[in-house]
Every structure is written in C-alpha cells, then in structure tokens.
Amino acid sequence: MxxxxxxxxxxxxxxxxxxxxxxxGGLRVAIVEKHLVAGECSYYACxxxxxxxxxxxxxxxxxxxxxxxxxxTGTIDVESxxxxxxxxxxxxxxxxxxxxxxxxxIELIRGEGALEGEKTVRVGDQTYTASKAxxxxxxxxxxxxxxxxIDDVDTWNNRDATTASVRPDSMVVLGGGPVGSELSTAWASxxxxxxxxxxEPRLLMREEPFAGEQVAASxxxxxxxxxxxxxxxxxxxxxxxxxxxxxxxGRTLETEKLLLATGRKPLVEGLGLETIGVDGSGFIEVEExxxxxxxxxxxxxxxxxxxxxxxxxxxxxxxxxxxxILGRAVAATxxxxxxxxVTFTDPxxxxxxxxxxxxxxxxxxxxxxxVPTGAVAGASFYGKGVDGTSRLIIDRSDETIIGATFTGxxxxxxxxxxxxxxVGEVPMSRLRHAVPSFPTxxxxxxxxxxxxxxxxx
Amino acid sequence: MxxxxxxxxxxxxxxxxxxxxxxxGGLRVAIVEKHLVAGECSYYACxxxxxxxxxxxxxxxxxxxxxxxxxxTGTIDVESxxxxxxxxxxxxxxxxxxxxxxxxxIELIRGEGALEGEKTVRVGDQTYTASKAxxxxxxxxxxxxxxxxIDDVDTWNNRDATTASVRPDSMVVLGGGPVGSELSTAWASxxxxxxxxxxEPRLLMREEPFAGEQVAASxxxxxxxxxxxxxxxxxxxxxxxxxxxxxxxGRTLETEKLLLATGRKPLVEGLGLETIGVDGSGFIEVEExxxxxxxxxxxxxxxxxxxxxxxxxxxxxxxxxxxxILGRAVAATxxxxxxxxVTFTDPxxxxxxxxxxxxxxxxxxxxxxxVPTGAVAGASFYGKGVDGTSRLIIDRSDETIIGATFTGxxxxxxxxxxxxxxVGEVPMSRLRHAVPSFPTxxxxxxxxxxxxxxxxx
Numbered sequence: 001m002x003x004x005x006x007x008x009x010x011x012x013x014x015x016x017x018x019x020x021x022x023x024x025g026g027l028r029v030a031i032v033e034k035h036l037v038a039g040e041c042s043y044y045a046c047x048x049x050x051x052x053x054x055x056x057x058x059x060x061x062x063x064x065x066x067x068x069x070x071x072x073t074g075t076i077d078v079e080s081x082x083x084x085x086x087x088x089x090x091x092x093x094x095x096x097x098x099x100x101x102x103x104x105x106i107e108l109i110r111g112e113g114a115l116e117g118e119k120t121v122r123v124g125d126q127t128y129t130a131s132k133a134x135x136x137x138x139x140x141x142x143x144x145x146x147x148x149x150i151d152d153v154d155t156w157n158n159r160d161a162t163t164a165s166v167r168p169d170s171m172v173v174l175g176g177g178p179v180g181s182e183l184s185t186a187w188a189s190x191x192x193x194x195x196x197x198x199x200e201p202r203l204l205m206r207e208e209p210f211a212g213e214q215v216a217a218s219x220x221x222x223x224x225x226x227x228x229x230x231x232x233x234x235x236x237x238x239x240x241x242x243x244x245x246x247x248x249x250g251r252t253l254e255t256e257k258l259l260l261a262t263g264r265k266p267l268v269e270g271l272g273l274e275t276i277g278v279d280g281s282g283f284i285e286v287e288e289x290x291x292x293x294x295x296x297x298x299x300x301x302x303x304x305x306x307x308x309x310x311x312x313x314x315x316x317x318x319x320x321x322x323x324x325i326l327g328r329a330v331a332a333t334x335x336x337x338x339x340x341x342v343t344f345t346d347p348x349x350x351x352x353x354x355x356x357x358x359x360x361x362x363x364x365x366x367x368x369x370x371v372p373t374g375a376v377a378g379a380s381f382y383g384k385g386v387d388g389t390s391r392l393i394i395d396r397s398d399e400t401i402i403g404a405t406f407t408g409x410x411x412x413x414x415x416x417x418x419x420x421x422x423v424g425e426v427p428m429s430r431l432r433h434a435v436p437s438f439p440t441x442x443x444x445x446x447x448x449x450x451x452x453x454x455x456x457x
Numbered sequence: 458m459x460x461x462x463x464x465x466x467x468x469x470x471x472x473x474x475x476x477x478x479x480x481x482g483g484l485r486v487a488i489v490e491k492h493l494v495a496g497e498c499s500y501y502a503c504x505x506x507x508x509x510x511x512x513x514x515x516x517x518x519x520x521x522x523x524x525x526x527x528x529x530t531g532t533i534d535v536e537s538x539x540x541x542x543x544x545x546x547x548x549x550x551x552x553x554x555x556x557x558x559x560x561x562x563i564e565l566i567r568g569e570g571a572l573e574g575e576k577t578v579r580v581g582d583q584t585y586t587a588s589k590a591x592x593x594x595x596x597x598x599x600x601x602x603x604x605x606x607i608d609d610v611d612t613w614n615n616r617d618a619t620t621a622s623v624r625p626d627s628m629v630v631l632g633g634g635p636v637g638s639e640l641s642t643a644w645a646s647x648x649x650x651x652x653x654x655x656x657e658p659r660l661l662m663r664e665e666p667f668a669g670e671q672v673a674a675s676x677x678x679x680x681x682x683x684x685x686x687x688x689x690x691x692x693x694x695x696x697x698x699x700x701x702x703x704x705x706x707g708r709t710l711e712t713e714k715l716l717l718a719t720g721r722k723p724l725v726e727g728l729g730l731e732t733i734g735v736d737g738s739g740f741i742e743v744e745e746x747x748x749x750x751x752x753x754x755x756x757x758x759x760x761x762x763x764x765x766x767x768x769x770x771x772x773x774x775x776x777x778x779x780x781x782i783l784g785r786a787v788a789a790t791x792x793x794x795x796x797x798x799v800t801f802t803d804p805x806x807x808x809x810x811x812x813x814x815x816x817x818x819x820x821x822x823x824x825x826x827x828v829p830t831g832a833v834a835g836a837s838f839y840g841k842g843v844d845g846t847s848r849l850i851i852d853r854s855d856e857t858i859i860g861a862t863f864t865g866x867x868x869x870x871x872x873x874x875x876x877x878x879x880v881g882e883v884p885m886s887r888l889r890h891a892v893p894s895f896p897t898x899x900x901x902x903x904x905x906x907x908x909x910x911x912x913x914x
Contacts, residue, residue, distance in 0.1 A: 013895070024911075041895070046834075046895055046896050047834065047837070047896065050835075050837075050838045050896060051837075051838065054522055054524070054838045054839075055522055055523075055524030055525045058518060058519055058522055058525050059519070059524075059525045059528055061515060062515055062516070062519045062525065062528075062529070065511055065512055065515055065541075066512075066534070066537040066538060066540060066541035067511070067512030067533050067534050067535070067537045067538030067541060068512045068515050068516045068519065068533060068534075069534075069537075070531060070534035070537055071516055071519075071529050071530065071531035071532055071533060071534065072519070072528050072529055072530075072531075073528070073529075073530045073531065074527060074528035074529075074530060075528055076524050076525060076528060077523070077524050077525075077526075077527035077528065078524075080523040080524045080526075080527055081523060081524030083523060084522075084523035084524060088837055310894070310895070311895040311896075312892050312893060312894050312895040312900070312903075313892060315892075315895070315903075316890075316892045333887075333890040334890040334891070334892050339892070340892060340893065340894045341894055342894040342897055350894070377503075377504065378507075378869075380504070380507075380508075380545055381507045381508065381511045382511075410867075410870075412835075412894070412897045412898075412899075413867075413870045413871050413897055413898055413899050414870050414873075415894065415897075415899075416871075416874045416891070416893050416894075416897070416899035416902060417873045417874040417876075417877050419874075419891045419892065419893070420874050420877050420878050420881070420883060420888065420891045421877050421881065422891075423883070423887060423888070423890050423891040424877070424878065424881045424883030424887055424888070424891070426877060426880070426881030426883065430790075430880060430881055431877065431880070431881070432776075433773075433790040433791040433880050434791070434873070434876045434877045434879075434880040434881070435769050435770060435772075435773045435791050435796065435797060435876065436769060436797065436873050436876070437767070437769050437797045437798055437799040437807070437869070437872065437873075438470070438498070438503055438767070438768040438769040438772070439503050439504065439507060439768075440799055440869045440870055440872075440873070441869075441870055442869075442870050442872075442873035443769070445873060446769075446772075454481075
C-alpha cells in the first residue's frame, strides 16, 4: 500500500471494527498487530472462558429437569471441552481472520507499532504515515499485584487460565471480579479444586451486593469452591509444582496453580506516546469522540482508553471514532447511560447502568423495585431453583430506568431489554404496556412493573 | 358475601388478574368458575405443553455441546417428564390457587355463571347482583372441524394432548398453528410417531414464512415428524384403537390418536347474553376499554373477546378493564402495536407486531432488515447450528420497528427487547446506541443495526 489514510495499532475487536468501517467508507487502512488478529477477547478472554463455562452450566440444568436428568449419567468430558475451546480460539491461529481484512483491502502489518511523531508509525524498520488519522487499540494486559515473591512464582494470568491444555488439580484465584469469578466457576465445573480470594467483603464489587453474594453462595454450594473474602495475599512462594500463598489473616494455601485476576493495565509501553507529548503512564485519556486530548488526528479506543473495559463498548467506540474520521457526526451517546455487562457465572449476572450505591452517591432521587428472578411461570421450566434477583433503579424525576441488574439462570439475554428501555428513555408508565409473553421468563418485567405500580399506590 | 361490587365469570389468568386488582383496589369481588381456578392456560395449554417440551429442547442442546454430549447416555425419561407435567398442573387440582383468592377476600363461587339481565348473574339456584360491573372471562375451547365421521371418533383436543398419562405410539395432528406445532414437537420428542397435517402451504401461517418453514424442516429432520402441507382431512373413522384419516389428496393415515388443533371457539354458550341483548353467537365484541358495546357495566376480557388469544394479552386486558372499573384512566395502549407471541418449537419462534405480509397489505412504507440469528459470537455456545432468522420491519416514516421476528435457539427471551423498542417508539438511529453485551446472542441487535445502516449507505 503506497498511501495510507488511517493506521490502526492493535487488531483486537475494537481495532478490527474501526478498520473495517473505515475501509467500507472508502479509506485506505493499515492495521498493525504484534500477536494475533482478533485480539485478547477472541483468544484469551470472553470467547475461551465461555467455551469452558458452557458445559457446566448446561449439565447443571440438564440435571435439574425431570426427564433429562435421568438421561445424564456422566460428568463433563474435560478433554472434549478443552478441544472445543481450542476450536473456538482457532488453536491460537489467526489465519481465519485474514480474509475479512483482505476482502476490505486492509493492509495487515505484523509487528509492534510505535508512534514517531504526528501521523507517523514505525513497525520494525518500516515507517508509515497516515494522511488522516492513527487509532490506538492495543488493549490491556493482566496487572501483576505487588505481592512479596510474586516474581519468583510461575503464576497464571487470564491467558494461561483460558488456554490451559490440562486441568489443574488445584487452583488459587486472586481476585473476585468478573474474570476471577468466571474462571473459578469454569475450572471448578471441570473438576479443579478452586480457592477464590478476594480482599473486598464480596465478589463482583462493582455490581449490586446481591450479585456477588449469590455467586459466592453458589460457588461454595454447587461447585465446591472455597471463597475467602476480606483477605489479601501477602506472600507467595514456589517449591517444584507446589505454590504457597500466605494471606494477611494468617491462613496459608497450597496450590498447583495460582491465577492472578487482580485487574488490568493498559498496553501503552513502547507505543511512542512521548514522541507526541502524550502521557504514556497509564490509560490514554480521550475526548467524547475518542480522540486523544490535544491530538485531533489520534484516537484511542477500547480498553486502552480506560473508559469501559468491555469488548462491546470497545466496538462501539470504534464505531464512534471511525464515524468521526469519516466525517459523520457520531456521538458516544451510549456511554453516559452506563455500559451493559454480563458475567457468565452461576447465577449469571447481567446489568446495565448504575447500581443503588452509584445512585445514592450521585445524590439523585430514585426508586428501587426488586423481585426474585424466579417469580414467574417461565422459571418453572428454565433454571428452576436457581437463585436470582431482578432490580431496577428508577429516576424519580422522569420515571426512566437508570440501572438494571438481573441475576439468575441465563439472564444474559434478558438485559438488552433494559438497555433499550434506558437508551430509549422509555418511562415506567410506558413500559407497563410492553407486555411480555406468557410463559417467558421476561415476565419478570411484568412483576417489576407491578411492583412499581404498587409502590405508588 | 352480602354485597358484591364486581362479579367475574371465569377464573382463568385474565379473570384472576382482574379479580385480584379489583380486590386490591378495595372492591368486593366474586369470581365464578365451573371447572378449575387458574384456567385453561395453567392446566391444559401453555404450562403443561412447556413441561412436555423442555426436556427435548434441553437434551437436544446437551447433545450438541462438546463436554456435555459425552455425559448424555440415555434418552428422555417419559415417565419422569409426565410426572413433572403433573406437578406443573397440580394434578388438575386447584386448591393451591385458593389461598391467593382468600387473602384478597375474593369469593369463589363454583358453578356455571349466566347473566340474568343487567349486573345480575345466576349460578345454579343462586342469583348474585353486582353493584358496579360484571366481567366475562370464560375463554375459548377447542373448535371441532367439520370433517365427515368426526363425531364417531374418539379424538383428542389440547386438553387430552397436554394431560395424557401415557405416550401414544402414533399421533396425527390436524392443524399446524402454534398448538399443533408445539404438541407435535413435544410428543415427537417423547417418542411418539407424529404426522402433522396442515391445509395451508406452511406451518404457523400467521408468522413470517421462514418461521413455519424452519419449524417444518426441523420437525422432519430432528424429530422424525411427517409434515403434510396443503392437505385437508376429509373423513375420519375408528375401528377399535385404530383411527383412519383420509386426506383430500388421496392419502390415508392410520394412527392411534387424532389430535384436533384446528382453532378455538369462544365459550359463550349458556352465558345468558341474550338476556341483555348481546350477540352470543361468537366472540364478544368489546370497546377499547374492554367493555361490551352498548353495556357500560359489562366487560369481556381474554380469549372470549377474540382480540388476541394469548394469556399475557388477556392479563393485560384484565389490567385495562379493572383499571377502568376502579375509575383510573387506563387505555389498551399495547394492542395497536401487535401482540408479542412465542411458539416453543425447535427453533423457537418469537415475534411481536406485524409481519412483512401485514406491512405490505397495510400500504405502509417500510424497510426490512434480516440476519441469521446464529451470526453472532454467542451462538458458538448456545444453540450452535440451530437454524434461525432475525427480522425487523421498520416504518420508513419514523424509523420505528413495527414488527420483529426472531427464530432460533431459545429466542423466547430475546423478543421483549423488541416489544420495548416498539412500545417505546425508539427509532433505529437511537437503537444503534443500545449496545448489546459481548458475547451474548443479543448481539443480533448489533447485526440488525449494522444491516439497517448499510442499507442506508
């Protein structure tokens, strides 16, 4: 490619979406990738974790339902599960992704991209100049917590835990956020003896308290996971294949694998941000249209800008940024509503917008309505007996939803209704007329509407 | 009860909701029921059919997913499935429903209710007078098609097919609407040899053509059902346990059971409508607030008014009617948008609003966007390989959705998002900002938004 309009550094979901849209819009696009086209999410995060989680979830349900439970005589086939996981991550080979780029005339440049001044990117010994813009979408990597001895221990991060070819006998997971909670569920369902350590008083601290509480209870009761809350690892050491973890409450854990799920850090090292005077010490700060502050030609999308570390929001930001570069007036309208997110634990935790705690600290006037997710006829057939709670936070000034959390069996597909209600700013009085079908589990919306009505009576 | 404000005739879902809301609103309510409190839906329709369908659906999925398929060694346990079905329908005993009425002070009158002039209802040798209103919610029963010999054959209707205590070896189903399609799927999944006969050129004629086509293909391929389209039964006869069905195309079918799923008729006989000068020859015509034309004190809700033969819409109508009786201004806002409905076949068919054919005959200007339901990352884990189509009909004048159909694996919970978008009148340009979580199957909304955008480009 002799002339390039836009250079995208990082071919994860956000980078790919941006490149694709720009190319579809007629621009000449190059995309730089040092590892695998399709990114962390496809090979080491969302996708393989779901492949590891699905059999346990499904077999759990099959064992609950009379008529199928008698047909299930075995346990999960670990080898087959891992083989399917390998299929999902294409055996860490990205060649299946390349035709998509080729069809759009997007040039793939393998290597590490680094800025060398305005609109200029060096990859290896080649230098490329973009006529219009550069987009950084390098994502995040696992953060290493400051624990004594951590550098001398052969720890696992999300990449190791999602791509492992052998099931460990035992695993200590540090961090009870979405990554730690999902991977604890996955490996425990496959037979690993898991201990999950979270310094906060509950799992999934950013969600409504009942979410983390329900997940912890289920992990302990249904998956044999030991959940340790309010404790911090202070020292780790390794002797052969045995890792020892010392906690600040005096307890000592012995384990085969130690998974670090204690947060993410932006992948900004070596990006050459200093050549253009941009702070490269952390997440890259961006404006509402995803352009880097003070640099109209430079955009940062996806995890690396630290706004929302979620694949779908990265893809959305890609749409916003590419729209701007293409000269369309696109605003990141969705962001102020608060991103939707789903944790594929048991129960699943699906949420959008803010929590009660957020609402309280914002000083807004709001109402809460809450019902058990299982309080509908449809729950007689799907996830019978799985605990769950459905809660809406409703702005008192205009009756619109500002937060929704649905925990329970397969609530992942139930949250988009709330996202639409929020982004569409549909008030509760109007939502009462959106009738859910009987006997779907979406009748939880009827229960919530009734709870809202009776609150007002 | 010495004084009654409202008498409800028929204690199905619609009648119960109306009675409950009126009692909660402070009125004295009596409800008349000749059979079982909770109605057709709970004992003979929606609920038992889902109990019969769930094991097949679930085992099908368990056999598709590597990791669980190896754990499934048996087939569906029919006895256990039927026992669970009996549990769901409370062994046709409604005593579990009575506390709900008692708590609200609703008087239950067992027997057949018949009007005897304005606000007056006779049950057996007792006559009751309502100070405010009478609500008719008697529902529908299975219609008997005019086929030669039908009266001399021991046919099944939905009640027989949903409550059968023994699996038939073979079954001919007349009628490929939702009832016939669901019950064919259910019994075939339990091992019955099913032949489904539909006079129209496809199943589920009121839905988008691809829905019925996909269900027919799956019934034949995955369930061993023989689907005969475009043929009408002209004569039936019985010799012992063998029933013979003659079709107008010359074919003859032999079967153990003959299920009539050819439509519903309103249960208006003996209601005494003639005593107040209301036409009792068919569905009872009502105004927008569910009151019977010309009779301000009389309401008809649910199936019996023929507006929408769906439990959830009956419950909605109950809310409308009871709101009016309580003096609140409640309008049936939802109805003009077109009711949501879910057929729990394989694939599931979930829809709301109008179809392409409806849009075309209405003369409206509209756009269609359509994508395969499986064209999302989430479909790698849920219902992999199950055919399905997601289609939106979009009004060209204001970009709002006027019809949505999602067929595929467990789409039942995905349609409520469309219902909210429709009732909230959220235009497509705004829906683009309602970001679905990755990797949920709700990302089909992203695909639809992209398809809509690229249509405009």
